[in-house]
Amino acid sequence: MSENGAKTAFLIRGGRVIDPGRSVDCVMDVVVGADGLIAACGDDVTGAVGSGAALGDVSVFDASGLIVCPGLIDMHIHLREPGGEHKETIETGTRAAAAGGFTSVACMPNTKPPLDNIETLTLVRERAAKYGYCRVYPLGTVTVGRSGREVVDMAALQACGAIAFSDDGDGVEDDAVMRAAFERAKAIDAVIIQHCEYKAISDGGVMHAGEVSKRLGLPGLDPRSEEAMIERDIQLVRETGAKYHVAHISTGKAIELVRGAKADGLPVTTEVCTHHLLMTDEACLERDPNTKMHPPLRSAEDVAACVAGLKDGTIDCIVTDHAPHSADEKGRGFVKAPPGIVGLETSLGLAGKLLCAGSADWPVADGWPELVRWMSCVPAQILGLGVGALAAGAPGDVTVIDPDCIGLVDPAGFASNSRNTPFSGWETRGRAVVTFVGGRLVFLADGAGDRFSGVVAPLVRV
Ligand SMILES: [Zn+2]
Structure with missing residues (x-):
């Protein structure tokens, strides 16, 4: 300091x-x-x-x-530390955040080791306090070792600073485990952020299953894998009353499910990644590994549904899902490269171009007030951060x-x-x-x- x-x-x-x-x-x-x-x-x-x-x-x-405006907040990023420092560190990641206008980031717990224990969570918080250029709010995992089998001690992790819980990178597939997770989260008023994907449905897919994957002869990732988990989770939210946030929503049907849950008054929120507003699966035609991400770039109809979902309030906020990978890892070719892209330093300018200056997709002459809501106020509210406003004393x-x-x-x-x-x-x-x-x-x-x-x-x- x-x-x-x-x-x-x-x-x-x-x-x-x-x-x-x-x-x-x-x-x-x-x-x-x-x-x-x-x-x-x-x-x-x-x-x-x-x-x-x-x-x-x-x-x-x-x-x-x-x-x-109030400092921007990205509620879904990967800082990679500990365990992936060749991709990103807390220092480089938060410097990127500050350069992109972000003052707070919530970092996903799929580090190595994962943030399923007090020691590692404390390490991240201490390093963020020492090396961070913005506020860092770590999430805890939902299950021990992100294995999907046993729910973590959420109360203990929350007391140690876990702002919410997610097994991001994987969805929690087992119904009984997910129910127990929702019950535990409800008891401590915590939000669960679900990476919605049934591996049995998505297995082997490297891009959106559609015309483009067929043309390229690449294994497709069925959108049903995302939608089926959201459907299951909404039913569990109905039964448990727990707060539920759908991570990186990407399909029209998924957005429809969240729209229905909100109409029923359930505590369900969701986010969209900047890239899912801007690119379709056609971007994968060149087999550029930098167009490989998870969830994948979807169809033009899905992209239109994401934009419409933001407009009508079904989608609550914009995130980057900042997922750094080294040039070596991304250089393994489309099929073998790990999914994900960086976003902290591009999101504001790309979203600004799409949403703030008037375009055929978004005929709003001045979209900045809405953009500030999606990129600051709303994520602060969803996570209960106590930032995201400019009132005296804040x-x-x-x-x-x-x-x-x-x-x-x-x-x-x-x-x-x-x-x-x-x-x-x-x-x-x-x-x-x-x-x-x-x-x-x-x-x-x-x-x-x-x-x-x-x-x-x-x-x-x-
Ligand atoms: Zn994810």
Whole structure:
């Protein structure tokens, strides 16, 4: 923790403040106090700034023409540490997050060893506190060793900081085990995030089962494997009352099932990955291993259903499922390469391009308020994080976005330790300019330093 960073207060002046949780969308100032909390947010914050002695030295950031919003939150990423440090570490992964505008990430527990025990969970939290550039909320596994056989001691893991529970990478297939997991989660008011997949149905599939997989002669992954587990889980939620979140939803039928569960008033939520809004299985035609992911890129109808699901509120939020893999691993060819792509540094610009500037798919002239809801407020609510708003007294997690910045995805510039993206060269719209976590400057885009005056704050870890 940097002493300099801790002593600096920030006045973020004249930006378009979008704070959907409080229905705020207008040009105003935000003051982040030296204590790391939002000190003021309004038209006239001179009072808050004037009490310089209380706030310490003030660093002024000119946010004119920019969006100032609660820090972005990605509730589904893989940091790979411990056990996969050649792909990503907590340090590189959180640096990538900060560069992508994220101030909080929830990391999946399929590390080696997995986060099914207090020791490993504590290790992740300690390393995040020491090396992290953003807040890290680890999940605990649902079952011991992610084996699907025995439910973990959720209360103990929750007491040690597990923010939710998931066997991500695998679904919990056994009905009795899943029922016991829901009952245990309900007792401690925890959310279970399910990777929905029956291996017996999906087994051997390397891409979406459809016309393209047939044309390529590659084994297809039947969408029914995802849908059948959601169907089973919704029935168990109906019986147990536990909170249930469907990870990386990807098919039209799956979205229909969640729509029905919500209509019945069940505590069911879901997320969509940025890539499932943007690419169909046709992207796999070149057999680029960077188009291999899990769930796979689906049909055009499924992609349209994902976009429609976001629009009508069936899908609650956007995630990246940031899944780093080394060039060696991804270089094994489409069939043998591990599934997954990085996303922390591309998601905002790709989602901004699709959803914020008006397009045939999404004829909204200004989609930024909705995007901030999907990428900050709602994930904070689902996980109960206590961030995701800019009210006075809230944690000073703020992302400043340049909504008009047009760019191209360039993996060579990633802060992440991995480069596995199918979006190289894609046009983006909007990028993070400055990212603050707990009142500390954790990311400053090239050229953005010119907007600072007064005290020049150093870049620090959280
Ligand atoms: Zn998954």
